[in-house]
Amino acid sequence: MTRESPPARKPPTSNQPSAKPSGPKPPKRVTAQYLENAALYYLQRFASSSANLRRVLMRKVDRSAQAHGTDPAEGARWVEDLIARYQRSGLLNxxxxxxxxxxxxxxxxxxxxxxxxxxxxxxxxxxxxxxxxxxxxxxVDGDLNLTAALALARRRRLGPYRLPEKRAEFRDKDLAALGRAGFAYDIARRVVDAEDPDSVE
Known part of the structure; x- marks a missing residue:
């Protein structure tokens, strides 16, 4: 009795989806409606000044002009119309x-x-x-810079917010940190050398 040979294997069929092309997505083609949608979406997520929203939208206009050949001057007019309308409505203030x-x-x-x-x-x-x-x-109750310096010291654990045994060791570093943040030396010294935060205020 002869043994039957096993059935021949079928070559694997390629049903795998093709790999998606890598790299950044191409910029969208700008239209007046697209810019309005983009502006409203941005304002839903972030508070913004007029100039900042203008910068955000003009970047889209410029990228569209480079990728699709759209007219940047026309895009700029759409942006200015949007800004003016949003200012009139109070959406931008x-x-x-x-x-x-x-x-x-x-x-x-x-x-x-x-x-x-x-x-x-x-x-x-x-x-x-x-x-x-x-x-x-x-x-604000008190000097703006002094209260802000105290807030920064509290957030970063500087000066009177450090452990007592560490304060002398880190005094110069704490003064420098407040100086880099834009505070005058006398404000920084009052905060860093305070016995406790309440004594500063």
Whole structure:
């Protein structure tokens, strides 16, 4: 009795999905509707000044012009129309944004000098920054820079927030940390050399 040979194996069929091409996705082609959708999506996630939103949208316009040959001048007009409409409706309000951002930065321990710089980087004019800091000064009990320096010291465990046996060893480093954050030496020294946080205030 002869043994039957095993059935021949079928060659494997390639049903595997083809690998997706690697690399970044190509930029979207910009239209007026696309820019409006992008602007609203951005504002849902982030507070923004007019100048900052303009920068965000113009990057999309420029990438579309490079990838698809769209007209950057037309894209810029769409962006300006959006900005003006959102300002009229109150969706964009640079004064309110400046006040909110200044208060948030102060709570994190940011000096007034650094607050001005950060607001300027978002396109907030100097007079708007001054008004925002004036409004903050009315709300905060005490000197803005001193209370901010205390907040930073608390967050980073500097000066009176260190273990007592470590304070002398780290005094110079703590002074330098507050100096790099934009605080004057006398403010930094008052915080770092304080017996406890309450004695500073």
């Amino acid at each position: 640079d004064a309110a944004y400046a006040e909110m951002r200044a208060a948030s930065l102060h709570r994190r321990g940011t000096s007034t000098r650094a607050i001005r710089e950060k607001l300027a980087s978002k396109g907030i004019a100097r007079d708007e920054a001054d008004k925002a800091l004036d409004a903050l000064d009315e709300e």
